[in-house]
Amino acid sequence: MSKILKITGLEKTYTSGDRQLTVLQDITFEVDSGQTFSIVGPSGSGKTTLLGLCAGLESPNAGTVHLCGHDLNSLEEDQRALLRNKEVGFIFQNFQLLPTLTALENVSVPLELQGDTTAIKKSRELLEKVGLADRVHHYPSQLSGGEQQRVALARAFANTPSILFADEPTGNLDAETGEKVIQLLLDLNKESGTTLVIITHDMELANRTQQIVKLKGGKIVSNQATLVL
Template sequence: MSLTTSPILEAVGLSKTYPSANQQLQVLQDISFSIQPGETVSVVGPSGSGKTTLLGLCAGLDRASSGYVALNGIRLQDQSEDALAGIRNKYIGFVFQNFQLLPTLTALENVMVPMELKKEKDIRSRALELLDQVGLASRSHHYPSQLSGGEQQRVSIARAFANQPKILFADEPTGNLDAETSEKVESLLFNLNKAAGTTLVMVTHDLELAAKTGRIIKLKGGKLVSDESNREVVTS
């Protein structure tokens, strides 16, 4: 007898249009898929295919024109902005291409922010532990401007795992890094994700990076054109 689990993320008939001059610009059209807990999924496709828009809808950062997203069983379309903020802090971690660190806070303080929002205790020790896991405990009191791009991305990864998210969204996480630094950040991201048992949904134009995930969703012209398991990763 096999046990079934509910999807951690489900997109149903998802479309997104934006007003443009005298017409509507359709960025996404009728996208449907579901992702199970613990999966690693890449979203790939040419520039302008709607990858980042899709990620924003799935994370509750934007609202669909039609269709809906359910995250951990919660329909995001039905939630107020305050409720969406609470859902993101409770269930979601983010890693962005441009790091999105707060420039006036130290590395340690940046990692502490999600935990402060959840009003957790002993957050300093937890933040230091996460910085240590990404190899930056000795740089905890440095500000983002004092860190290299690779170091800033490692801080953002530590911050992403600070609230022990059920799902991690990564938007071009190595897009601003050189090849050597990218490889180190990729390893760190996958190793931390595996250890935490977090679901990973990553937008990337890097097909070598995408090949490291267990599933690849391809968009083209705002439509889902393929959704395939990466057997080498799934079975390894």
């Protein structure tokens, strides 16, 4: 099976005044194409920083990231942005919907910017799949947190990404709503065959993915397969 994400010897250090803070150290792992994968750890363990490096939003101080067959270190920022637009989807804890756009527009605008003439049709179908057929013309402020995250799910899958990064996707939701969102995420992911990388502190969620990497203090303390098929 091909490796869609390959991380080797990754390190990230930030400078604060005359002090250096090492956030990640000697991080190495691989993600198979089509796999569901979790990166878990307590707050401050470096999970979100690692996501940023995996997606080329930040650059490491040492080590390499190969994403969708490309060495990110060898790409200019605009090349990394093009790669993300074409291959990568994101879901964030705080939804990141545009407040002045309706649910339908939040999903369709990224597709329209890519010249997709079926953007509206595709977006309606995705919103229907996540149970929001009757909310397409509502603005984010008129939607509950769970509904906003379902719009974000539809948007993330709209451009059929090769790999999807979900950063604490249920972090702002209550348990019941979060469970519904996760089930939708896993169902949509299975249907589309997308590689899914979830950043979470929730072991119950992580155990529903095929592979779990545990971080502590910026280092990997375990990397194991689960019984999920």
